[in-house]
Amino acid sequence: MIKVDTIGSSQQGSPTRLVMHAGREGRDSLQLCGHLAYGQWPLVVTPGAVQSCPALAARQTGQTQPEEPIMDKVSVSDVRRAEAVGRQVRLQGWVRTRRDSKGGFSFIELNDGSCQGNVQIVAPGELPNYEAVVKHLHTGASVVVDGEVKASPAKGQATEVHATNVELLGDSPAEAYPLQKKGHTFEFLRTIAHLRPRTNTFGAVARVRHRVSKSIHDFFHEQGFFYVHTPIITASDCEGAGALFRVSTLDPEAPPKVDGKVDFAHDFFHKPAYLTVSGQLQGEAFACALGKIYTFGPTFRAENSNTPRHLAEFWMIEPEMAFFDLTDNMALAESFLKRIISDALRDCAEDMKFFAERVDKEVFTRLENVLSNPFLRVSYTEAVDILLKSGKTWEYPVAWGNDLQSEHERFLTEQHFKSPVILYDYPRTLKPFYMRVNDDGKTVRAMDVLVPGVGEIIGGSQREERLDILEGRMREQGLHPEAYNWYLDLRRYGTVPHAGFGLGLERTILFLTGMANIRDVIPFPRTPGSAEF
């Protein structure tokens, strides 16, 4: 008997590298390390498992390996490939559906989340538990299946697994399990957010979301950026953007008071504290030291927004670059978005095909259009001219100095240009203090990237690096420069031109997948009045 300590393995589908410490007693351990093709290694083990291991015993004693059934623990994704034919495998997953044949056997559609598709298990009537277990497998039940991968004689799949063993791990009573073998509305699935990842759509969303997250890290790493973890709790109540969630350990029933007001000097941080609405200011500090950085983390807005595009808790990516001007910033934003799209199309082909067929027929057209065309650069002033000359009647009036509304942005990107558009140089009165003032004195170096279908997906700017002008802008907006002392230090000591932007992860996933509601592209959405699960 051998106690397995650790196992390392390479990517599935390629030769497997196993590192195994197998101690017979105490410190008498053996590390095996080598590149072994599938089929050579008859182990189905997990760390901590105690089991007999003839192959390892053979290695230790120099004997040849015994002949016995060879089982590789593999994913559904692996066995659906034609190359898997002939392999003996162990699969673990959840039953999607079962179809019985009076020929005396059953088909089981098995999914383990590794990919969009299921693998068809052929379970013969000869299995000892066929009548008792297999014929009562319900949607949602968890099973272990051993068997041989064979080419499928019927249409619909390249391979199927002929089971030699089917073990039920956890039943899923059909009369109670909410997920049925039929389409459900996203609205209903939101009420069972803990089960919805088991559906086609939400599995696909989760895999695309993972791929996008990885693309973000890959892209920035390759470009020489450093990932900086900016704080989630902030004690500066003056970040400007949006309503804040308060963080406090005071007793809400009886907070300490001074002069009738809550005395935050007795609170955990000795002052009022909040959940972050942006890591940008801290990001600037690190950009002004490391050159190019990005943040990627959760962000919180306490706004009472009830729309398919807003969450109270969402994930945001905020790159910040020293020695970048607005032009550099736009170029980065464009290549960044294009990279995310092309990675997803290449590496999530099956899931993207699902979205195109079942969620949004336009998704490929839209993404390919974005990939193959340069993003247009249009100044705010030009955009206002276009809107004024469009002959359209607007619910909100268009005039230089007015903020652009959803209807204006949608017109520009969806009807007028039919392409992603970067709008830049907005009136200074519309934008926050940290954006760099242009020589005209009227506009600031802001940019918004608008995409068809979603609207604003990126907002950014070149930052104001001149101390006196920055302080003036703060006062202009009713802020106290003293409260931003550390931020102003970045301009007092070795100030540099720099720029950055923010990208909403969930809005990016909406854009990529064609999903319509932001609550359906985050695992457990938090919205006003709703923090279930």
Add this chain to the structure above:
RNA sequence: UCCGCGAUAGCUCAACGGUAGAGCAGCCGGCUGUUAACCGGCGGGUUCCUAGUUCGAAUCUAGGUCGCGGAGCCA
């Protein structure tokens, strides 16, 4: 927060002041290398809550709750 729409079987919906139904799924049976399988049968309801109008309310009225869409705020 404002405007609009909605809430009926596990799910999706119908019933438009007069006995609450269908499809799907579930259960049972039949049939089949099946694949959103198909065919037959069966069970399944506090019509969101509270109050009101009425001989009678799923239906009309008022208030509330929750959900969805549009707008604002923004990513």
